[in-house]
Amino acid sequence: MVDVAREAGVALSTVSRVVNQDPTVGAEFARRVRAAIDTLGYRPDEQARQLRRGTSRTVGVAAREMSARNPVLAEFELGAHASGLVVFGASTADDVARERAVVLSMAHRGFDGVLMEPIGTDHSYLAPEIASGLAVVAVDRPVSGPPTDAVLSDNSEGVRLAYRQLAAHGHERIAYIGDHERIFTGAERAAAFRACATADGLPLDGLVHSGETEQARISAAVRAVLSAEVRATALVCGNVTTTLAVLAHLAAEVPREERPAMVGFDDFPLAGLLDPPLTVVAQHTSEMAQAALRLMTARLGEPERAVETVTVPVSLIARGSGERPPAR
Amino acid sequence: MVDVAREAGVALSTVSRVVNQDPTVGAEFARRVRAAIDTLGYRPDEQARQLRRGTSRTVGVAAREMSARNPVLAEFELGAHASGLVVFGASTADDVARERAVVLSMAHRGFDGVLMEPIGTDHSYLAPEIASGLAVVAVDRPVSGPPTDAVLSDNSEGVRLAYRQLAAHGHERIAYIGDHERIFTGAERAAAFRACATADGLPLDGLVHSGETEQARISAAVRAVLSAEVRATALVCGNVTTTLAVLAHLAAEVPREERPAMVGFDDFPLAGLLDPPLTVVAQHTSEMAQAALRLMTARLGEPERAVETVTVPVSLIARGSGERPPAR
Structure with missing residues (x-):
């Protein structure tokens, strides 16, 4: 200089x-x-500048998968960039230790804030970082431990919408396949499904299949559901990975006329071009991204403000797969 | 301490x-x-540590869109993490100024390397960073200006495979819709298509539609192709965004029996579950990711080594949409 x-x-x-x-x-x-x-x-020298100025105008995004389609994070990044923030993302790979390493590495590099999709049930490692001024906003799932701002979807209402749509079209035995219940959304959605089935006086055994979202596990769940003595005629899929794995299994192994009616949680491109077009519970991704950006900006500007949780509604998009009558 | x-x-x-x-x-x-x-x-304090040690073991990924599905970058990140590197991603949003800002902000934060999908035709801004020790590896497209390591797909061969598959199934008038030709892959693929058509003695007018990958522009291109006096009976789509937009347009506006045969460049989940299942030219994403990681690791370890370009082959996956005879 x-x-x-x-x-x-x-x-x-x-x-x-x-x-x-x-x-x-x-x-x-x-x-x-x-x-x-x-x-x-x-x-x-950005590092030297940061050390002098005490702010980096940098926000990290700790996502389940960085290079996966995520409209909430994409729109958050766009908005953050427009607000003059630099955004860097990293994957937590659904791994508790990796999340901790990623978030701490962002904090120790002088990032001002972190938007995270929290994993696990103990985020006490965040407490000293938050105390040192790190702005933390959780999206999709809350942080467990120190209170932080959060943007959540109305998971229970989403599962109720899916269940009721299938019941309204004549289905009396509806099964659920979804994410592992150690994931907050997996637990909320499975619990909401159990509540729906119980309210209808249905037995739960053999109807709720939560676990890893791997093809083999999900194929086994579909097989179990369809080969049961009283087989389910309809399926609620708890997230988009599950939906894709169920669709792949049905296409490969189940004759068209034996395929169950189906509602997926989360919309995705091409859902409307499938045969039959897929009925989904859609999260309001744009509203979620805007809420996340608003909370992050507010927290960066006023670190002492009260912690806020925004719960964003969901909608059912009926396209055909959830409106089919029971196969037999 | x-x-x-x-x-x-x-x-x-x-x-x-x-x-x-x-x-x-x-x-x-x-x-x-x-x-x-x-x-x-x-x-x-990571910043102070880096300043002392002179290495951050951090690699940036400057991608077209950070929160979009990108199996090459996902696998690169996984491998880099396994090698003890911290990986942070940021979006360039297909914007030349934003790419420059993102890459320079990574360099000025002390990142050791950047994996980038280069945009534009002038990357001279990289020269002083490379001279200062930044390891740069280009993926999908080369850097224009300072020589850098690069991993490319065999774009020309991919378009030839697509064209020949359609020609072998009786199509005599084949159109191309793809990315803007200011994008390197857009230019390579359009040029390869022109070479195929010219070799077949076909006139090119009205058959090559490159431009922005927005729904409106692509719908207009499909309309132009299908309403021409001598209409094309088959389509080559130059990238996955184009393919999805073409599929959305056909589903909304074109009766099933009038839809053209089609081959898309790039595979994606669900391509095989469409009706008809989509024939694609698939990039070897795993091979590309491994090559990118190998080049990055080699460059970090030996900054003075000779620059290397790896061209990875592509394959045609015939699923049905490219094997239909001309509609009429």
């Missing part, structure tokens, strides 16, 4: 003000500084 | 060695230091 000041013929403090985008610098001085920066190939 | 040393009753240098995972520290000393760290809630 000393070299830049000499080349531009200005004071060192002027260079600093231009680099930090101080709008009070005169246009001619700013032009000379930028020309000198170009001539000398000066590279600002 | 001074407090930790006092609490543990060891020298400051011992604390430093434990924090930096020096294996030569005696077990009892290491235990005492870790206990003191827990007691005092000591948080290592």
